Amino acid sequence: MGSLPLSQDLPSPPSEKPPRLQRISESTLLNLFKSQQNHLNHFFQNLDLSQALSFTQTLLNCQGSIFFSGVGKSGFVAKKISQTLVSLGIRSSFLSPLDALHGDIGALSSADVLVLFSKSGSTEELLRLIPCVRAKDAYLISVTSVSNNALSNACDMNVHLPLERELCPFDLAPVTSTAIQMVFGDTVAVALMEARNLTKEQYAANHPAGRIGKSLIFKIGGHLKLKFSFCFVCALAVSSLLNVVKDVMKKQHELPICKEGDLIIKQLGELTSKGCGCLLVIDDEYGLLGTCTDGDLRRTLDANGEAIFKLTVGEMCNREPRTIGPDAMAVEAMQKMESEPSPVQFLPVIDHQNILIGIVTLHGLVRAGL
Numbered sequence: 001m002g003s004l005p006l007s008q009d010l011p012s013p014p015s016e017k018p019p020r021l022q023r024i025s026e027s028t029l030l031n032l033f034k035s036q037q038n039h040l041n042h043f044f045q046n047l048d049l050s051q052a053l054s055f056t057q058t059l060l061n062c063q064g065s066i067f068f069s070g071v072g073k074s075g076f077v078a079k080k081i082s083q084t085l086v087s088l089g090i091r092s093s094f095l096s097p098l099d100a101l102h103g104d105i106g107a108l109s110s111a112d113v114l115v116l117f118s119k120s121g122s123t124e125e126l127l128r129l130i131p132c133v134r135a136k137d138a139y140l141i142s143v144t145s146v147s148n149n150a151l152s153n154a155c156d157m158n159v160h161l162p163l164e165r166e167l168c169p170f171d172l173a174p175v176t177s178t179a180i181q182m183v184f185g186d187t188v189a190v191a192l193m194e195a196r197n198l199t200k201e202q203y204a205a206n207h208p209a210g211r212i213g214k215s216l217i218f219k220i221g222g223h224l225k226l227k228f229s230f231c232f233v234c235a236l237a238v239s240s241l242l243n244v245v246k247d248v249m250k251k252q253h254e255l256p257i258c259k260e261g262d263l264i265i266k267q268l269g270e271l272t273s274k275g276c277g278c279l280l281v282i283d284d285e286y287g288l289l290g291t292c293t294d295g296d297l298r299r300t301l302d303a304n305g306e307a308i309f310k311l312t313v314g315e316m317c318n319r320e321p322r323t324i325g326p327d328a329m330a331v332e333a334m335q336k337m338e339s340e341p342s343p344v345q346f347l348p349v350i351d352h353q354n355i356l357i358g359i360v361t362l363h364g365l366v367r368a369g370l
Contacts, residue, residue: 032167036176039164043180046162055141055159056188060195064111065091067138069100071125073174074117074181081185088193089202097125100132110137118142119163119177121149130154143184145177159184245333246326248368249349249358250276257282257356260289260314264297267313271297276359277345281317288348288356290317323348326357330368333360 059066066085070078078094085092095104095114108114114133116126121144130151133140140155145163152158161184166176193203256274258267260281271279271294279292292313300316301308324333324347337344349358 036167036179039167039176040179040183042164043162043183047184048160051159052184052188054157055143056191056195058113058139058141058157059090059115059188060192062111062113062139064109064113064138065093065107067093067095067108067112067114068117069095069097069114069126069129070117071097071123073178074119074123077178077181077185078115078117080182081189084186084189085192087203088189088196088198090192090196097129100129105129105132105136108133108136108138112136112138113141114138115141115143116151116155117181118149118151119145119174119181121146121151123151126151127154143181145180243330243368244326245324245328245330245349245360246358248330248364249326249360250274250364251358255280255356255359258292258313259283260312260317262313263309264292264300264311264313264316265309267292268297275363276361278359279313279317280348280356280359281313282356286356287354288321288323288350289314290319291321291346291348292317321348323350324360325349326351330360330365334362334365337362337365 066082068078068082069075075094075096082092082094093107095107114129116129118126121142127150130140139157141157141159142149142151142155143159143161144152145161147160152160161177161180163177163180165171166173168175254274256270256276256278257280258270260283267279271292277294281289281292283289296316296318297308300311304311322336322339322344324336326349333347336347345363346359346361348356349360350356
């Protein structure tokens with residue numbers, strides 16, 4: 001038997017070529033967007049408004065809960081639309097077709113509506129649900145894009161969403177069909193919102209966290225204008241501390257304070273070191289007399305030149321600054337800063353006796369999440 005070749009006699013593997021970077025041209029991308037726009041226009045131009053109105057009216061008059069269901073990408077759309085309705089205070093939920101057949105169908109009652117999203121209308125998992133839903137006597141609506149399909153024939157109502165074709169070059173990937181499902185569902189949600197005369201305060205009550213809640217809920221005017229349920233108050237308690245002026249303001253040693261008889265030239269260090277963009281002018285009892293900003297300083301310097309070295313803070317301060325109380329909500333401070341005639345970067349915080357207790361700055365509010 002011959003000897004095995006030495007490793008140095010083995011042939012070298014072919015050198016690997018570096019992978020080619022794939023690129024897409026701007027014109028190709030633009031053409032795709034234009035094509036998708038045309039497909040969406042086809043939907044808008046051919047949608048049967050009477051069907052859409054009947055669908056919306058049925059949801060508006062539902063005495064129970066509105067359930068949505070779908071499989072795959074249509075299922076994601078159904079879940080999103082359900083969540084939108086919930087955020088508007090409408091009783092709604094997503095019903096998984098698989099889980100429904102394993103117990104979740106028990107959530108349905110005769111007062112409920114079940115909306116089934118399916119492009120083809122032949123989704124087996126949804127068709128299997130029909131007899132179970134009928135046994136519960138819930139109202140069935142299909143939302144499909146293929147005419148005369150099995151699902152639409154089995155439901156109490158069908159809404160046809162006109163689909164020219166998918167943007168996918170093979171007309172297979174659900175990218176246009178799901179887009180029109182989302183547009184349809186969200187537009188109906190807004191219609192329900194308007195029909196129910198939902199106010200900003202009611203909408204905010206369902207969004208206690210994040211910018212929506214902070215900008216709509218936290219109001220003062222002697223009292224909160226919303227009627228909170230006990231559970232809602234508990235939900236707000238976790239975040240309320242960060243949204244009260246006294247908890248986001250600078251205080252005590254952080255304050256850039258001075259007396260009205262101080263020479264402005266001797267207070268430049270105080271003006272710049274505290275990072276508030278102003279001086280807070282107080283009397284001997286810590287009562288607020290006014291404010292002097294770096295803008296005031298620049299304008300006085302332009303008008304007086306070297307004479308500024310002889311001016312006192314009291315001679316150039318603003319005697320009627322905007323102020324706010326310590327128990328106001330932070331969003332009101334933001335609104336005061338942004339109000340007419342011109343925005344400001346800070347608000348002195350005073351008590352009911354005009355005693356200075358702090359300063360709230362725009363930077364502090366931003367840091368608090370507003």
